[in-house]
Amino acid sequence: MDSLSAHSEPKTKAEAANTSAQGSAEGSAPVWLAALLPAALTVGLSFALPTVAQGDTIRIAYDWVPSLGVSLSFLVDGLSLTFALLIAGIGTVILLYSGSYLAGHPRLGRFTFYLLSFMVSMLGLVLADNLITLFVFWELTTITSYLLIGFDHASAKARRSALQALLLTGAGGLALLAGLILLGLTAGSFELSAIIAQGDAVRAHELYLPILVLVLIGAFTKSAQVPFHFWLPNAMAAPTPVSAYLHSATMVKAGIYLLARMHPVLSGTDAWIWSLTLFGAVTAVWASILALRQTDLKLALAYTTVMALGTLTMFLGAEATVAVAAAVTFLIVHSLYKAALFLVIGNIDHATGTREVGQLRGLARFMPVTAIAAAAAALSMAGFPPFLGFIGKELKYEGALAIASEPLLVAGAAVLANALMVAVAGIVALRPFYGGEPATPRRPHEAPLRQWIGPAVLAALGLTFGIAPSLIADSLVQPAVSAILGRPETVKLALWHGVNLPLLLSLFTFALGLLIYAGHLRIRRRLAALGERLPLTGDTAWDRLLDGVKALAAIQTDLLQSGVLRRYLFTIFVSFALLVGASLVITGALRPPTAWPELMVKHWVVVALIVAGACMTTVAYSRLAAVCALGVVGVGVALLFVMFGAPDVAITQLLVETLVVVLVAVAMLRLPSLRPDSARPNRRRDATLAVAVGVVVSATLLAVTEAPFDRSITTYFEQTSVPEAFGRNIVNVILVDFRALDTFGEVAVVAVAAIAAFALIRGAARGGRP
């Protein structure tokens, strides 16, 4: 071992140096180029805008597994285009950013590859028109995000977080797969565009509830709804661009996309409304409270993401047009400001070496552009006019009040969550930039161009769309709302709605938010103290679950894997006897033989010979006697073959029997003699089991031979053997002509067995010891 590691260590070090040298030599040039791909996709997708704005859709389909109804089909409608544009557009910004953020990192190329793979999977997911295609891309996003979260694989925390996200969203993915298959079978098609038209039929179907529950498990795990929310903050172990991309703008929104996509099919029932509203409301409020508690800027933002996901879920539970419009608008708002803020925090981290709120103040002097972008994004987040966030928030209140079933619950949750959002926006994006001298590990400096251009553009978009909401209202929001509701809708966005209840709620929100901001230090202390006393969080519950699984695995391994050959065999034979025997009894295949045939003396003699040989083998203490008994059995079997018209088989059997005796006899020369085994008390139990297995086999074979017999294949061989294969020995013709490929495989096995045996012996002769 020692010599091994001594040899390998310098090698790995050299490799590491080599790769890092390559990495820095490559610089960020490839990443620059990589940003061109999403940029081109963004431009390409935007060509679809006019078509989609008119209410039309674009569909592209290729057959993939036609026999299973799986096709590689894509659908561009308002909903998928909105998501696709966000994914490609923000992807451009992120790739541009990460090239600078991770400049000189030895695995920058790999990182870019992961990021691009993720982006393509995500695009496939939102554009897929086939349930199975959708699921495949869904799983691909899970896998690529696993790679991205665990990118810093030297850190145990990153590995744990990545595995947690993978297991949790993967488990949800399995539930989703079951749900999608049920849905496809219920609707009679796996094409989404066809299923959407079947909404009423699906809702009336008896499988509706299982479908809904399974799909919701998939969506809720992916979109981090309480109680599955804990994986998302943990996933912040990823590099900041990943957090900005996956955990704000795209991946976690996959669940939201699924809910929106399934809205025309599954929504409108009590089960849908209540589960989405309740889970969404609880998630939104709980996450905003947790966000307030964090001192790490990134973690605080992560919890606000959970809050946003909860809000979106809550509004997608509704049927009202304005509620859905609120969801779509908030989706766009959130993606823009959240990606910008994550990138800003990345800049702060990069420039100062810390993300702790306590150490950060007065940064605006050192990084003015970043500060402006942060301020713009934060104002949009807090919902101040004239930012798009304001429109989103007004719509939310309007939508909440329009919800027929529980307007108070939704409105209350929305107000509370938004007020907390105002406070968090202040803590995260304003407080670090103003005030006295920073107490950071490094002296802060402005980020390079490529690192501030992204957040600046995203924040500017939030402002532009706020001032001129018609830019997105007709082209994106209205088609998306129509797609979610499954009917043409008209949506108008405006900054000023006049003095009404939503505006009053807004004012109340600001007041409450400022109040919370003013007292947030005290609230945080209280929350922290409370958090200490909580008996169980999702995260610790997760650990206990994993520990439980491990313990269970250990128990069952100890139980089943004894490492003793006899016990394995015993288990196998007992299972065989019980399962086959039981199925014989249950299916009624067990019938007494119809008639005992008339046998001649020669038959009885041969049968008696074989039975005697078998019995003698079992009781023989002498090796030679056992081998002889085996030979008797073999010869007896050969005689049976002769009697029943199988000369080829009989000859082969006799020859092989000869060889077996030769080989066993040769090997015996060096093997010790057999000792009686019957002294063991278990032998009686073994004998009982052996008899049971024998009886089951006999009964099965009886049932088989009593059943009607289909001789058509043999008849075919008999009739074609001479005319087509020019051979009169039908057995040989089958071997070398009709089933020549099988025979080839079989002789290959024989050759491999011989060579393996040769290697086993010769390997030992050369001094190899296992």
Place this chain on the structure above:
Amino acid sequence: METVLAVLVGVLVAASVYLMLARNVLRFLFGLVLLSNAANLTIFAAGRLTEAAPPLVPEGLPGPPEMVANALPQALILTAIVIGFGLLAFALVLVYRGYQSLGTLESDAMRYAEPVADTQPAPATKPEGGAP
């Protein structure tokens, strides 16, 4: 005759199971031989027995003139016999090598990969076979 053959196969299987549950791997090997014989007879019986001519076509005829024995199971058994031989030969060599390296034929004592000190009598002796 199928009925008798079914019972015969049952006897062979019972004997082979009893042998395979033994401690000595050589007995296990004998069980393997019996089991492959039983399997061949099973295929034979499943294709039905006819005490008729072998499946040969007389010279000059396009097909067998009367009922002949079923050729298909015979072809299957023929290869099965040869493969069974290959398996047995390999298993025999494995047992032989195992005895050389571990110095025992008792399967309970073959704990090279998973040594267990408490439950089974461990092979305390040094390997004797391959030493010289």
Place this chain on the structure above:
Amino acid sequence: MKSLILSAATRLLVALMLLFSVYMLLRGHNDPGGGFIGGLIAGIGFALYAMAHGTEAARRALRLDPGVIAMLGLGIALLAGLWSALVGDAPFTGQWWFIGAEEGDKGLPLSTVLLFDIGVYLVVVGAVLTLVLTLEEEV
């Protein structure tokens, strides 16, 4: 295991067995026999020879290493199978030539099927002898 009677008898016996094995191989398509049976007979013949004269002598008589023979046979069988693919049929379809065929006489039938059977023969001989000879040399 050297015995004068055995070694004298085997010289003749082994030659006969080899001849018989080729006979069984060639007639296998029309009568009981074939590559498996022929190969087993030849294998037993050489095993007998090895017992009487020692494995060294048997290897010398074989000229080729039994492992090589097995691989050669496998290659021949594969070639016979792929021949038909080369001429456009599905793989392992038999190709036949009737040399000197006339009215009423089908001539000398040659086929890839025969080639395949020869491959099987060689694999069985090679495999059996690999096993027997290495085990005997070891013990």
